[in-house]
Amino acid sequence: MNTEKNLGFATRQIHAGKIANAAGALCAPIYQTSTFAFETVEQGGARFAGQEEGYIYSRLGNPSMAQVELKLAALENGEAALATASGMGAISSALWSSVEAGDEILASDTLYGCTFALLNHGMTKFGVDVKFIDMVDVENLKKCLSPKTKVVYFETPCNPTLKVLDIQALANAAHAYNPEIRVIVDNTFASPYLQRPLELGADVVVHSATKYINGHGDVIAGFVISTKEFIDKCRMFGLKDMTGAVMSPFNAFLIARGLKTLDIRMERHCANAHKIAEFLHDHPAVAKVYYPGLEDFEGYEVAKKQMKDFGGMMSIELKADRAATAAALNKLQLCTIAVSLGDAETLVEHPASMTHSTYTADELKMAGISEGLVRISVGLEDPEDVIADFKSVLDTLV
Template sequence: MDETDRAFETLAVTAGEEPFGTGSEAGDVISPLHLASTFALPGLDTDLSLEDVDPDAGEFVYSRLSNPTRHALETRLAALEGGDHAMAFSSGTAAIFTAILSVVEPGDHVVAFDDLYAGTRRMLEEVFETRLDVDVTFVDATETTAVEAAVTDETAFVWMETPTNPRLELCDIAAIAEIADRANATFGVDNTFASPYFQRPLELGADVVAHSATKYLNGHSDAVGGAVITSDEALAEQVQFNQQVGVGDMLAPFDSYLVLRGLKTLPMRMRQHERNAAAIADYLEGHEAVTDVYYPGLESHPQHDLACEQMDGFGGILSFELAGDVDDAASFLEALKEFTLAVSVGGVESLIELPAGMTHEPLSQAEREELGITDTLIRVSAGVEATDDLLADLERGFDAIAQRSAPIAEDD
């Protein structure tokens, strides 16, 4: 059956895995973990070239080039994003770097969302601009006109992240795809926060999609990985060359196995992540100690209508602004029991962090202020626990702030 005939939930469980198929001669119902670094050849073929090796036919030579476990994962990732090709990397950063490196050359120009994950922004500034002579313009991509105004004749790549980290801002994927197409520029989207369950940028006109597979795709905070997905044959060929040879960066078999396993429960996990995030956002929006809540599912979100148009759901991540100072934020975070104070998102456990002092600390204070990342902005990755337990934990945090600010009774 053609994969386009099957529902997302079915593809998440079965795409890329067939009992008695590639690498599963024993009839394994899940892909075996293939740890081999090299594979025996049936004989010496003087006409053999690496380009002739076909993993879909069970042909493997060396695990840097292709591995049965990684191949199964890449097949599933392509199916879930609606692409023809997927390449798995050792991290999301490696995936994004390789995607951009596969397109731009010295002297080229890149247009990027200003509210990118700090690691991606530093990569563009300190590697591509400083070392590779690539000009980068950061724009407020919530305004499509700002993206259009920034594009020049030298623009080779447009890089967006939607929703963004940490303020959950959105950009209009379809509209920006048209701008990039007119400029003959490659358009890439970091789809980590939404996951392919809630958003599929390739269907909206993007040329390439990237993920930190560490997050929702794996979903259990026990593997680090990244992915690039595209239907552009030429781009796929270049990304794959860089994955295998130019950079030599690929996802190890064990991590591939873990992400492949995690994808089986992606649909049900995302539904519970969203339910908890929506309940938390509603609770916070009505709390007197909170000044702002950033979650695309709220009608108060400035791009709520756009989220309804281009997403199938609103995801499991939100951020909010505490009324108070950084010491109040510390008291709040340190009082929590169910939420773990840690970076990263997308695991089954609920995580919480202070971007200004954690994920986005590498940015200068001026850069953070320009992006609205204050010392009291808190990011939440809602897990799959019971909603009431999470809400009660947040109340514990607010009680800690209240106790901190309560006047100290004087002795008689």
């Protein structure tokens, strides 16, 4: 790891985490096994006791997962990483490993719908207090910190409004109040190529690797990246005992393949998004474009400070009502109406009725998610073709 940290990002995404195999295969084999043989009873006992390194059972570790864990740790500049079966598996494992009954989580008021549901409807069932705060203003966080606060949790950019939160300022505020508070950042929208929260003072990073990490729309997966001590706790408690959200060896293989092109893909996602955001910004049917790369967007300055580029995600507010908006979007020919993001294809969805349907009407309003908001994951197509598809639809609303 020490030598890997001196290598460039593209070199690390290809070479970090390589594990030697008996055949000398360039691409790591898929270790499609549930359990591992011990040479002796004593060896098995030593591994269970933690006295000897080695594999025991694929719920606890597997060479296929180990290679991508090492790779994500290298890319996020963390000590260690944990692979999980989904982004929610990563988030759940990290949170359940951080709190117990009577503790408090302070969370951003704008989150992915299932994360919001876990916090608002799940954690609270087990005696964990959760407060949702607009963290754009760091003073709002400072006012809510208390001796019960164990976790500060947020995304940036936020899903789906692209609200940008200042990672360093929030982490500094939480740690100044209590250094033991765990600051957890969902970095899914940015990927480690564009933003690395651990370098800005966060304690833990979580990803839905389903998205940009894999990048090809054929995997459900997640990661937690942090110190080795916390990752060991997540592995042996949050994953092993609480969630059981174990990544499959085949999905680990696909993620290792997808990661080899992460930087190239992200550069194209960003370049396409810039062009499409500028077109949408100037179209008369569009009331507002939510994209951190536009200079008149509220989070532009903070995004410019903490991100390498502005990402491939955006949302738009159309001037038409919900019914007219839906009718227009149904006419898209190239862009696909689908949830998820970070794929090669441009995906369009309606958060209020899809990804964020776990919010009540009042909660949507509090989070700034309107009924007319449309989320766009810009793909890798020729941007002119995506623009032409949107233009043909939006022109009908003018």
